[in-house]
Structure formats: structure tokens, C-alpha cells
Amino acid sequence: MSAFRQFPRHSRRSFLKGTGAAFAGLVLSPRFALAEEDKKLSFYNYDTYIGETTLDDFKKATGIEVKLDLFADGDELFTKLKAGNPGYDVIVPTSNVVERMVKANMIMALDHAKIPNMKNIDPAFLNPSFDPGRKYSLPYQWGTVGIGYRKSKVEGVPDSWKFLLDDEKYAGRVALLGDQEHTIGAALKYLGFSYNSTNIDELNKARDLLIKGKKIVKKYADDNGQDLLAQGEVDLTMEYNGDIAQVMAEDDDLAYVIPKEGSNVWEDTIAIPTGAPHPENAHAFINFIFDGEVGKGITETIHYATPNAAAKALMDEAYRNNAAIFPPADALAKCEYSAYLGEEAVKVRDGIWTAVQAA
Amino acid sequence: MEDWKTNRSVFWTLATPGTFWLVLFFLVPLAFLFVLSFSDKAIIDGQMSINDYDYFTGISNYLRSLNSDIISIFMRTIWWSFLATLACLLIAYPIAFGICFAPEKWRPLLLMLIVLPFWINLLIRTYALIAVLRTQGVINSALGFAGLGPFEILGTSFAVIFGLVYVYMPFMVLPLYATIERLDKSFLEASLDLGGTQFQTFRNITLPLTMPGIVTGVVLVFIPCLGTFLTSELLGGTSSWMIGNVIQNQFGPANDWPFGSALSLLLMYATFGVLALRSLLQRNSKGVDV
Amino acid sequence: MAELLKPGQGPLDYGKRRWLQAVFAVTLFVLYLPIFVLIAYSFNVQNRSGVWKGFTLENYAKAWNNSDLMSALLNSLTIAFISTIFATIIGAMIAVLLWRFRFPGKPAYEGAMALPIVIPEICMGVAMLLFYARTGMMTGMTHLSWPFNLGTIIIAHIAFCFPFVAVVVRSRLVGFNRQLEEASKDLGASEWQTFTRILIPYMMPGLIAGALLAFTLSLDDFVITFFTSGPETVTFPVKIYSMVKTGVKFEVNAASTILILITVVATVIAMKFQAPEQSGH
Incomplete structure (x- = not known):
């Protein structure tokens, strides 16, 4: 991967x-x-x-x-x-x-x-x-990968990948990472599979989910999702915790959550x-x-x-005591490290990512 | 033009440094890429190697580019490049025309005003565009005062095409200016004196005579558009990959240099096609040469 | 159409047409708006929301005190300066060669010379990386002391800049009256004298334009530089790119404004310098 x-x-x-x-x-x-x-x-x-x-x-x-x-x-x-x-x-x-x-x-x-x-x-x-x-x-x-969001624009705590991948409630106000490892990984997690899955069926399901979910997503961000969030371009973004912690310090309306399906550490x-x-x-x-x-x-x-x-x-x-930096143990327990899966798996994932970009 | 044999010492003096540099520091490196495009990652102990290659294994990388995803990204690249080039032409032509018919002392200044942004770093310009196009950026704020919008501009295909036009427009203005400036104005006067309308004069005289400038401009804009990756990455949304992004990805996260090399070479052949078309068009036109 | 003309306006006074002026004005506005917004924001008090919070010069102070940024700028200017000198000389020689001589295989030769212009940057970047790595030049050069450790970048920059110079200079040479050259030789001038006293002065506007183009291309380049640089050779675009990508932007705006000023001043000077020469043709 x-x-x-x-x-x-x-x-x-x-x-x-x-x-x-x-x-x-x-x-x-x-x-x-x-x-x-x-x-x-x-x-x-x-x-x-x-x-x-x-x-x-x-x-x-x-x-x-x-x-x-x-x-x-x-x-x-x-x-x-x-x-x-x-x-x-x-x-x-x-x-x-x-x-x-x-x-x-x-x-x-x-x-x-x-x-x-x-x-x-x-x-x-x-x-x-x-x-x-x-x-x-x-x-x-x-650190972890999770969801940074604007409290005043979101109902409750968006503690699921659903709001970024599958639910049209916030369509057009969402940014994902333009990173195949994490975006495919999040889709796999949401579907109940491993972040590091190499199973072709599982990966294809993740691909279909991502393609279908494109109408929700405004941008695959270059890891500047925190800025899009701070500027009000999007209200939910998939990001690294440290990035969100930084913008949270400047804007009380922002928060960070690790989705309940689990994520990446x-x-x-x-x-x-x-x-x-x-x-x-x-x-x-x-x-x-x-x-x-x-x-x-x-x-x-x-x-x-x-x-x-x-x-x-x-x-x-x-x-x-900053929960965005040091997440609670139960949330962390559901997170996986990204493993190196071998060159064949990298090739498969790249094909999936290209298909998502082409769609 | 003289034959090279008439003055061999001058010929070789002029030819040596450039040829040497081109061959050693461009063609030889390119040959590495060419070889790689016909290679595959080596299989060592049943596992695909990260860093070693089996050379000359065939054309599998080229066959892989026939994948429907790659083809649709290729088509998108060509379509967007075409639209951007067309937009550049439609905007640049009146501008070049206007400059050429402005009072002589104003011309260099006007030309410089148009070309000046081109000298500013591409990255900085693209980055500046983002601040303007954002949902809460300058344009939408201005529209907001007028009670309009906000419009989602950033992250759309329009944003990418707009970005391409913004970045490459001077490439179109310069050759057009060069041809229109050398246009013999007496032709236009003659046409108008003989009762031709402005439109007829434009279509029958001006346009054909400035065709070489148009062709050069089109080529100069179209080719860099084909290789774009920065503009589409920074301004685009979820469906904005161009072929440059795919190539970038092969040399980056995908770590598939052979496939990346094959795609690069295909892109290069596409640009050759454009250039061949250009020389064909230029041979058939009778306009002012640039 | 003629009846629409105002008094004193000839049919060919297109420059006075309102709609042409309007197109021109709108285009200029669109071209410059982002740049002025960027400059304006460089004076904004730091914040991530993109909202105007007040005027400050702090970003400039930060950029100035950011030694990484300043050394990146110095690296970029050094690379651009050296590459421009070499690229201009080599490019001009190729231009004269192509303009003056007929030789077998010329179309293919011209095609090869156009390659660096048309090839996508990333292809060339990776090709150069492979080349430097396989020939050992990378490790050989990057251990040298400054500015020689910039050598790998400079070599690559010359390679993609000189064909541009050749194109520009050649288009200038097309208008040259060859009888001048013949007259000079008839009067006993040597090849070298003819070259330096007749041809070079005539080429001068093309040389300046070509050099300026080479300088900007070199200063602008990110992709090829990235692949050909070793340690200790961060250039300005590489620095800006990593700053923009990571969303660190306050100093970027200030530093960009400085770079914009440098480029604008250089361009204006070059244009001034070039202007009197042009009257000759």
C-alpha cells in the first residue's frame, strides 16, 4: 500500500x-x-x-x-x-x-x-x-487520522465515516484526504474490513463506495483540509489529528473525532x-x-x-490532556497501523485509486 | 543558407556544445526512461521487488494504458486542454489585435502588462487563484454584496480550465502579436476600400494571414496543458485528474516507474502528433511566418 | 460598419474600439486580481480563516528572519544566474547553426532540439534522476561545497533552458539581412569579427529575451529541480511547494510578494534595455 x-x-x-x-x-x-x-x-x-x-x-x-x-x-x-x-x-x-x-x-x-x-x-x-x-x-x-468538523454546522458529533462517504446529509461540504492509503483505508473501515485489506472483493466494494460517494465530497485535499475547514470551505474533513489540533486552538467552533468504525494510527x-x-x-x-x-x-x-x-x-x-492529540484508549483500540502490503497490493490499490479519480 | 561543408570549422564550433549537452544530459537520460517503459519490476523469491527491474520484458506497460480508466483520463485531458486552448485563442486574439492597433508608443507597455504575470512563479500564481476562487474568496464576496452566489468554483472542472487559461494565456498572445504586427495593413485597407465589410475583411484577409500565429499559439498552449498536473491538483475537485497526475502518481505513491515511463512516453508521442499537425498546417498556409 | 465610426476614427483604428478596450480591461483585471489579492494578504494579520484581520508587516519580518527561506532564495537565484549564462551562450550558438547551415538530417536534429521544450517536466525530472543515480554523478556532486553542490540542478536547468533560447534567438535571426554579413567579409573582416561586430549586435534583443526566458524558467522550475537536487540544495519553489502543501502560508505570501517584485523589476529593466535596440529593424 x-x-x-x-x-x-x-x-x-x-x-x-x-x-x-x-x-x-x-x-x-x-x-x-x-x-x-x-x-x-x-x-x-x-x-x-x-x-x-x-x-x-x-x-x-x-x-x-x-x-x-x-x-x-x-x-x-x-x-x-x-x-x-x-x-x-x-x-x-x-x-x-x-x-x-x-x-x-x-x-x-x-x-x-x-x-x-x-x-x-x-x-x-x-x-x-x-x-x-x-x-x-x-x-x-x-497520531491518528479522523474527522475534523465545525460544531455549529454539524448535528451532534459526526463520529462515523458515514458522513464523509455514504450519507448525503452534508453533501458538498466534505473534504477527504487525496491520499490513496487513507481514503481507501477509511472506506474499508466503514465497510467493516481492515485498513490494510488486500482482499480484492473488499477493495472493489471500497472502490464502489468511494465512486458513489463522490457527490458528497467537494475535494480530495492535499492535506490542507484543516485550512478548508478553518476557512469555512467545508464543514467536515478527513485529516491528521495534529492538523486539526492546530486549527482548534484558533477557532473554538472546530473539533476532532475518531470515527466509531475505527481508523488509522x-x-x-x-x-x-x-x-x-x-x-x-x-x-x-x-x-x-x-x-x-x-x-x-x-x-x-x-x-x-x-x-x-x-x-x-x-x-x-x-x-x-488534549483529546485530539492523545485520543481515548477505546477509540485508539479500534485504530490500525498502516502496514506495507507488498508491491502487488500497491499496484491493485493504485488501480482502484485511478478508477476513483477517473470516474 | 550555406552547406555545412563550406565552413566546417564554424559548423563544428557552433554545433558541438549544444549537441553534447543535449545528447549527454537529455537524450541519454531519456533513453533510461525508454528502456524502463519496456521493463517490469523483478520477481525475486516469488515477490515483486521494490527496487529491481527485469529489463526488456515486453510491452505490458503499454497494454496497461489501454485500461478504460486511463483512457477516460486521457480523453478528459485532451478535452480540457482543447477547451482551455480555445478560450485562450478567443480572448488573446482581440487583445493582440488591440495592442497592434494601439498608438505605437503604447504598444510595448500594453504587451508587457499582458505578459508580466507570466514571469511570476507558476506555483505562486495558481496559489493566488485559489484565494480568489474560494467559496468565501474575493469573487464570491463581491458577488455577495450584489446579492448573488455564493458559487462553488474551486474544485470544479471550470476552475481547472480557468486556471489553465490564466496560466498559459501569454503563450497565445505573444505569437499572435508577432504575426498581427507584421501584417501588411494595406491589405485590410484595400479590402475595406473595395467595399468589404469589417467581418468579410476579417474572415477573408486577416484570419488567413494570421493563421501561422494562431497555429503556433495553439501549439504553445495545448502542449503544456497536456502535461498539467499542478493546476488540476490544486484547483480541481474529485474528478479532476489529468494524465499528468496519473504519471506523477506512478513515480510517487504507486512506485511503478515502468508504467509511469510508458505513460510519459505516450504523452510525449501525443505532443509529437500535435507538432506534426502544426508543420502540416503551416506548410499549407500562406500567412506571415512567425 | 463604417457608419458606426465616430468622427476622427479611421476604419483601421481598432485600438479605439470600445469593445476591444473593454476586453483588454477585463482581461487585465482578471490577470492581476489574484496577484494583488496575494500581495494584499501578505500584509494581513496571521489567521487561518482567510479573513482580513488588519495590516501588519510581521509576515515580512518573519520571511526575512526565516533563514531557510532566504537560503532557498539565494540558491534559486544562483542556479538561475549560472544556468542562464550557459543556456544563453549554447542556445545562441545552436540558433546561428540552424539559421546558417544546411546539413543532412537537419529536420531530425531540429526535432531533437525541440524535445526539452515539449516533454512533460515530470518525464525529464525522473529521467535525470535515473541518469544521475546510475552514473554516480548524484553522490559525486552533492558532496561538493556550495555552489558546486548545485551542479546537478544547474546541468538539468541548462538542458531544458537552452532550446528555448535557441528558438527565441533564431526567430530574431530570421529578419537578418545576410548581405550585411557578406559585405563585412568582403571588406576583409574575419569570421570572428563578423560574428562579434555584426551578428551579435543584431541578435542582442533576441539574446536578452532568451536570457530572460531562461532565467524565469529556471527560477520557476519545481519538478525537475526536485528530482535533481541533493541535500542542502532546497530551492525557492521547492520550499514554497512544501509550505503551500502543508498550509503554512503567511510567510509564503510575503516571500512570494518579494519574488514578484524581483521578477517585475528584472523584466522592466530588461525591456528598457531592449527597447532602443529594436528600433533598428
Whole structure:
């Protein structure tokens, strides 16, 4: 299944200001013994998906200069690295992309001994299905896919995919993600199947549902559904929780819900691609990211759920109790990770997605 | 024109850098794509490989493009490109005509006013259009004051075609301006003096004489329209994929580079068809050459 | 129709026709409205609702202080500048070649030269990516220090820009009076002297127009740049694209306005520079 097209990330700088101050006094001892590598690191990430001062602080602590390059969605990351690593040291692939990249030998195994701050990671994240034992990747941020909506324009809580896929009640006021993984996944969930189904009958049913549901949908959004919602272009949108959390902070009329049929839980990981020119620096950087204070700085800027327990403990109540960021356990229990399903399945899903677009 | 043998050293000096660059940094890379279009993902241990290919396995990728979904997207692409080109022509012709018959000192300024937006980044322009076309955007707000609307413009096929016209219009104005400007006005005077009406003069004199400009403009607008993916992605709704989006998808989420290569090459052949048609039309016309 | 003309208006004074003026005015309005809206919004107080909340210069301050954005702009301008120089020289040589010589296989040669113009960007982007990866050029060049790490992008930009320059310059050459060249040679001027003193001055408006086109194409390009860039080489369109896609737009409006200003000023200067040359023909 093709992964990607995950989020464009967001994390508005405007979200929480003054993160920098938290770091003013932070000095780490330069104990990152760096073999003879240049003091350089190339970091390939979503735009503004890192703390405002994290990279500068890392330079202060270790003398290593981090150069940031950007991709707009996960498929760009995969496409770019597929033909060979042009020189990236640290990347941020989503869970199913990790699985695919590991299968294609595009990711290097991590040396856990060089990442003592792994102790800060919530143990719940240490043995995921897509990377058993965390050999290749560590959790960076996680979240869910659900429905963002405008309370005043919707009756009650639209806690079902029905309102986005099957019920004409809100026709023309709905946006779905223009992402085959999630839109097909949501349709499968609504029909009672797995998000990761590879059963052709089930997939065909999902296709028919999506084609029939096109009259409800105004746009397959490029992960800017939160803006369409904030601007009043649509009243319901399928989106990543962090995006909706950001607009909710500016507009009390907006809310987020995970549909009762279940949905997707995703995890962005941090990994080192094969052929990275500065693997020592990369390990040092990853270790730095999992420091409690550093993790707090990142979370305060981008406002996603952090798997860094030490960082979470340092955050305020408002963040820790935000239901849009940390969903209730029973809702979460019905969510699935996206798995990498193999190239044949990707091909089938792509055919279905093309059929939906062509209809 | 002289034969290349008359001055070989000059010929080779002029030809070498460009030919070298074209071959090494364009044709050779394109050959990679060509080879890939006849290949398939390798099957290793019974599983389709992510990254390895079996080369020269046949034309399966081309056969796959005969799929009805792909064909209907292809038809949609051609239809929308046609409409956008037609709209460009109908708007650009009077404009180019108006500029050519404006006082001479005004002409460069008027031309520049029309062409200037073209120099602004395509992405920025498309993005600017979104703010204008939104349901609560500028146009609908203005209509709201007049008690009309709001109209759903964004996310419709109209929005995509409008976007294409907006983006590619200068490509039409420039060649039209170039031909109309060189048009011998005495022909028009003669026709009018001899009692022809304005319409007859236009149909029988102006139009045929400016045909080369029209053909060039049509080609210059139609071809980039065919390869569009950004405009349809950003302005379109749920049924707005054009063939460019399908190709984009093959090199992105679908990770099916062989199929993407085959579709790219088919698109390229389609543009060759348009160009061949152009040279055919131009050979038969007697107008002012551009 | 003639009877409809106002006093003092000749039958060929189409420029004075009201309806033509109206079409012109409406078109200009539609062309510029989005751009002015974008510029206006760049002064809007940040908010996601798209509603006017008040005037501010904060977005500009943010854009200016956003070092990523500024280095992306510097990268883009550097790439555009170097590509333009090479593309203009190579393109002009090809233009002269095609205009001056007859040679076997010329139609095919011309067709090949037109390929970069007609091929969809994504095909070329992926082809270049495959090429750089398989030949090892990608890893070879991206480790160099700035600006040499921009090399892969620059090479690709030259490849798609120079055929455009060739087309523009060639259309200028069509009007050249070849007797001038012959006269020059008859008077004892060498090939080189004729070229620099007769042909180049004549080509100048075409060269400027071609260079300007190359510069804009390079500055504008997103797709091919994306596929040919390595680490540390984010360009302005790549940055804008990721910002727009993720819905980060306040600084985008401000930065876009700055870029619009740069392009407009460059175009106006080039047009001014070009104007006196044109009177010669």
C-alpha cells in the first residue's frame, strides 16, 4: 500500500512562541565522541516538523551543523532515495514506509548502544509490528487520522465515516484526504474490513463506495483540509489529528473525532538511510532528539503526540490532556497501523485509486 | 543558407556544445526512461521487488494504458486542454489585435502588462487563484454584496480550465502579436476600400494571414496543458485528474516507474502528433511566418 | 460598419474600439486580481480563516528572519544566474547553426532540439534522476561545497533552458539581412569579427529575451529541480511547494510578494534595455 502522502506537516511556528528560551541554558557535554566525521549532518524532513531551535541547539552542544532538506510528502522521500541515497544522514519516514524501505535495503540498522536516551521512549513504542525490536527506526511523533468538523454546522458529533462517504446529509461540504492509503483505508473501515485489506472483493466494494460517494465530497485535499475547514470551505474533513489540533486552538467552533468504525494510527519514525555519509553524527543527533528537554521543545513547536515519555512529562496539562492529540484508549483500540502490503497490493490499490479519480 | 561543408570549422564550433549537452544530459537520460517503459519490476523469491527491474520484458506497460480508466483520463485531458486552448485563442486574439492597433508608443507597455504575470512563479500564481476562487474568496464576496452566489468554483472542472487559461494565456498572445504586427495593413485597407465589410475583411484577409500565429499559439498552449498536473491538483475537485497526475502518481505513491515511463512516453508521442499537425498546417498556409 | 465610426476614427483604428478596450480591461483585471489579492494578504494579520484581520508587516519580518527561506532564495537565484549564462551562450550558438547551415538530417536534429521544450517536466525530472543515480554523478556532486553542490540542478536547468533560447534567438535571426554579413567579409573582416561586430549586435534583443526566458524558467522550475537536487540544495519553489502543501502560508505570501517584485523589476529593466535596440529593424 502505498504509503505516503502522509502529512505535510505543519506545525506552525506561530503555534507556541518562545520555545527558544527553554533551551537558553541547555548545554550538553560534548561526550559524543565523533570518529573522523566532518561536523556536518544532512537531515531530510517535512517542512517545520522540528523544534524551532532544535538544530541550533544541537550545533551548540556538539558543533555539528545540521542542513535541512525538505519533502512535502512521504512518497517524495521514498522516490528520492529509491535511486540511491544522494547524501542524507537522517530521514523521517512513516511506519509503513520504514517497512518498505527496510525490505528494499534502504535503511541502515541502528546501533542502540549509541542512543542511551532510548530509555526516555515510552515502552509501548518499543516493539511495533513494522519494525520488531526497533532495529531500524525510532518513534518520532505519532497520531491518528479522523474527522475534523465545525460544531455549529454539524448535528451532534459526526463520529462515523458515514458522513464523509455514504450519507448525503452534508453533501458538498466534505473534504477527504487525496491520499490513496487513507481514503481507501477509511472506506474499508466503514465497510467493516481492515485498513490494510488486500482482499480484492473488499477493495472493489471500497472502490464502489468511494465512486458513489463522490457527490458528497467537494475535494480530495492535499492535506490542507484543516485550512478548508478553518476557512469555512467545508464543514467536515478527513485529516491528521495534529492538523486539526492546530486549527482548534484558533477557532473554538472546530473539533476532532475518531470515527466509531475505527481508523488509522500512524507513527513517523526517525531513521538513518543506507549510505549515509555521517552515521556517527546521525546517531548523536537521534540521541539528542530523545533528550527530555529537546523533545519538549520539538513538541511545543509542532504539537503532535510525542512518544518521548521524558518530554511528555515536562509538558503542561493542557497538552497532556488534549483529546485530539492523545485520543481515548477505546477509540485508539479500534485504530490500525498502516502496514506495507507488498508491491502487488500497491499496484491493485493504485488501480482502484485511478478508477476513483477517473470516474 | 550555406552547406555545412563550406565552413566546417564554424559548423563544428557552433554545433558541438549544444549537441553534447543535449545528447549527454537529455537524450541519454531519456533513453533510461525508454528502456524502463519496456521493463517490469523483478520477481525475486516469488515477490515483486521494490527496487529491481527485469529489463526488456515486453510491452505490458503499454497494454496497461489501454485500461478504460486511463483512457477516460486521457480523453478528459485532451478535452480540457482543447477547451482551455480555445478560450485562450478567443480572448488573446482581440487583445493582440488591440495592442497592434494601439498608438505605437503604447504598444510595448500594453504587451508587457499582458505578459508580466507570466514571469511570476507558476506555483505562486495558481496559489493566488485559489484565494480568489474560494467559496468565501474575493469573487464570491463581491458577488455577495450584489446579492448573488455564493458559487462553488474551486474544485470544479471550470476552475481547472480557468486556471489553465490564466496560466498559459501569454503563450497565445505573444505569437499572435508577432504575426498581427507584421501584417501588411494595406491589405485590410484595400479590402475595406473595395467595399468589404469589417467581418468579410476579417474572415477573408486577416484570419488567413494570421493563421501561422494562431497555429503556433495553439501549439504553445495545448502542449503544456497536456502535461498539467499542478493546476488540476490544486484547483480541481474529485474528478479532476489529468494524465499528468496519473504519471506523477506512478513515480510517487504507486512506485511503478515502468508504467509511469510508458505513460510519459505516450504523452510525449501525443505532443509529437500535435507538432506534426502544426508543420502540416503551416506548410499549407500562406500567412506571415512567425 | 463604417457608419458606426465616430468622427476622427479611421476604419483601421481598432485600438479605439470600445469593445476591444473593454476586453483588454477585463482581461487585465482578471490577470492581476489574484496577484494583488496575494500581495494584499501578505500584509494581513496571521489567521487561518482567510479573513482580513488588519495590516501588519510581521509576515515580512518573519520571511526575512526565516533563514531557510532566504537560503532557498539565494540558491534559486544562483542556479538561475549560472544556468542562464550557459543556456544563453549554447542556445545562441545552436540558433546561428540552424539559421546558417544546411546539413543532412537537419529536420531530425531540429526535432531533437525541440524535445526539452515539449516533454512533460515530470518525464525529464525522473529521467535525470535515473541518469544521475546510475552514473554516480548524484553522490559525486552533492558532496561538493556550495555552489558546486548545485551542479546537478544547474546541468538539468541548462538542458531544458537552452532550446528555448535557441528558438527565441533564431526567430530574431530570421529578419537578418545576410548581405550585411557578406559585405563585412568582403571588406576583409574575419569570421570572428563578423560574428562579434555584426551578428551579435543584431541578435542582442533576441539574446536578452532568451536570457530572460531562461532565467524565469529556471527560477520557476519545481519538478525537475526536485528530482535533481541533493541535500542542502532546497530551492525557492521547492520550499514554497512544501509550505503551500502543508498550509503554512503567511510567510509564503510575503516571500512570494518579494519574488514578484524581483521578477517585475528584472523584466522592466530588461525591456528598457531592449527597447532602443529594436528600433533598428
